[in-house]
Amino acid sequence: MSAGGESLPIAAWVQHGLSRLDRSMLLQGRVAAMQVAARDRIRNLGDIEFQVFSQWGEDGIIEWLCHKLPGISRSFVEFGVEHFTEGNCRFLIENRGWRGLVMDGGASNMAHLRQQTLYWRHDLTAVAAFITSENINALIRDNGFAGDLGILSVDIDGNDYWVLQAIDCVNPAIIICEINGIFGDLRALSVPYQPDFRRFDAHHSGQYFGCSVGAARLLCERKGYAFIGTNTNGVNAFFVRNDLAGPILGSIDEIRVWAPRHRDSRNRAGQLDFVRGLGRYELIADMPVIDLESGRPCALRSMQPLYSDVFLEDFR
Numbered sequence: 001m002s003a004g005g006e007s008l009p010i011a012a013w014v015q016h017g018l019s020r021l022d023r024s025m026l027l028q029g030r031v032a033a034m035q036v037a038a039r040d041r042i043r044n045l046g047d048i049e050f051q052v053f054s055q056w057g058e059d060g061i062i063e064w065l066c067h068k069l070p071g072i073s074r075s076f077v078e079f080g081v082e083h084f085t086e087g088n089c090r091f092l093i094e095n096r097g098w099r100g101l102v103m104d105g106g107a108s109n110m111a112h113l114r115q116q117t118l119y120w121r122h123d124l125t126a127v128a129a130f131i132t133s134e135n136i137n138a139l140i141r142d143n144g145f146a147g148d149l150g151i152l153s154v155d156i157d158g159n160d161y162w163v164l165q166a167i168d169c170v171n172p173a174i175i176i177c178e179i180n181g182i183f184g185d186l187r188a189l190s191v192p193y194q195p196d197f198r199r200f201d202a203h204h205s206g207q208y209f210g211c212s213v214g215a216a217r218l219l220c221e222r223k224g225y226a227f228i229g230t231n232t233n234g235v236n237a238f239f240v241r242n243d244l245a246g247p248i249l250g251s252i253d254e255i256r257v258w259a260p261r262h263r264d265s266r267n268r269a270g271q272l273d274f275v276r277g278l279g280r281y282e283l284i285a286d287m288p289v290i291d292l293e294s295g296r297p298c299a300l301r302s303m304q305p306l307y308s309d310v311f312l313e314d315f316r
Contacts, residue, residue: 019117025052026094029059033095036060037067044256046232053090056233058176062088062151065174066096068251069244072173073148077140079103079131080155080178083112088153088176088236090118099123101145105130105156131156132195133166141169154178155236158197161190161211161292165219173241175220181234181260181315182280183212184306188292190215205265205275208284212306213237213257215292228252234260234314259307259314277316281306 029052036048048064049057066072074096076089081102084090092098100123104110107128113119114126125143129135140146152172154164160178183189190211191197199209216237217227225239228248234257240248265275265283275283285301300306307315 022094026091028052029091030095032060033063033067036064039064041251042253044252044254045229045238046256046258049232053086053094054088055086056231056235058088058231058236059091061231061238062092062174062176063095065238065240065248066092066150068247069173069240072150072244074098075145075149076100076151076153077103077145077149077170077172078151078153078155080157081109082106083109084118084126088155089151092151093118093122093124097122098150101125101127101140101143103127103129103131103139130196131159131163133159133162133193134195136163136166137169140167146170148173150174151176157199157209158191158202159193159195160209161215161219162193164216171241173244175223175225175239177216177220177237177239178210178235179213179216179230179237180207180210181213181258182207182284183210183215183289183300185213185257185259185308185311186306187212187303188214188218189289189300189303190292192288192290192297200266200270203284203287204268204270205280205283207265207275207280208287211292218292227255229254229256230258232258233262234258235262257311259311261314 032050045061048060050060051057052059078089081087081104084102089100110126110128129139146169149170149172151174153176154160155178200206202208220239224242226245228238230237263274263276265273267273286299288297289300290297
């Protein structure tokens with residue numbers, strides 16, 4: 001048998017194994033979803049985290065919010081998903097049957113997704129596009145997702161603040177925005193807008209990107225959303241539209257901002273070097289940021305203090 005002939009049953013066997021693994025993960029996720037749904041009151045979002053397909057504990061937070069807000073649109077827009085093996089909204093598709101639009105700048109990522117069983121089984125639209133403030137509304141409208149949404153999830157490791165600011169064609173119940181914990185919890189800061197911003201081109205470490213939780217909060221509150229906290233790894237901030245936020249805010253004792261504990265920095269050779277805590281800040285302390293309260297550009301170092309005592313205790 002030729003090498004090509006041998007590859008087909010192997011590929012089919014691997015795909016079958018992955019499908020069974022997904023079903024097992026989904027079953028366990030449904031059990032966890034029932035457990036968080038039973039939590040009428042929580043201390044903070046950390047109480048309800050669990051991970052099925054999300055990078056961290058976002059699946060649990062989203063499930064709890066959807067249980068609390070049963071009438072929201074069963075649709076989402078998520079961008080910066082790579083090939084959607086992980087994603088904030090993938091569990092929603094498989095567990096709740098939502099429809100969604102996912103976008104990523106890598107054409108190969110979207111091509112890979114379109115070949116997966118997930119793609120034909122569910123109402124999912126995958127679009128390859130490098131997202132900017134100038135094109136985001138057209139991308140959403142042209143793919144049929146303007147108007148009411150259940151969730152808008154922004155994670156592009158770069159112009160997150162500026163792209164979210166530009167979006168005006170959807171009315172999501174929930175917004176999830178990636179944040180950069182290195183920028184701290186006391187200031188509203190973002191990298192300056194560059195349409196072609198790429199994280200590792202901007203700084204070899206990959207630590208210079210996005211916006212602070214204060215920036216995301218400033219923007220979303222202006223858009224009519226209430227901040228309800230971050231996940232425990234401090235990479236995503238969660239917001240609920242003001243007209244829906246009452247039952248959520250009334251069920252959370254503490255609106256907690258968690259410091260990031262992950263160590264994904266890279267050296268100049270592109271290798272992981274595992275810099276932690278304030279060492280990550282020192283890598284990018286002289287890089288430019290925009291103070292969104294004043295609109296002025298400045299070096300990150302000049303914006304001290306960046307961290308509250310509680311945040312700093314986690315971040316050291």
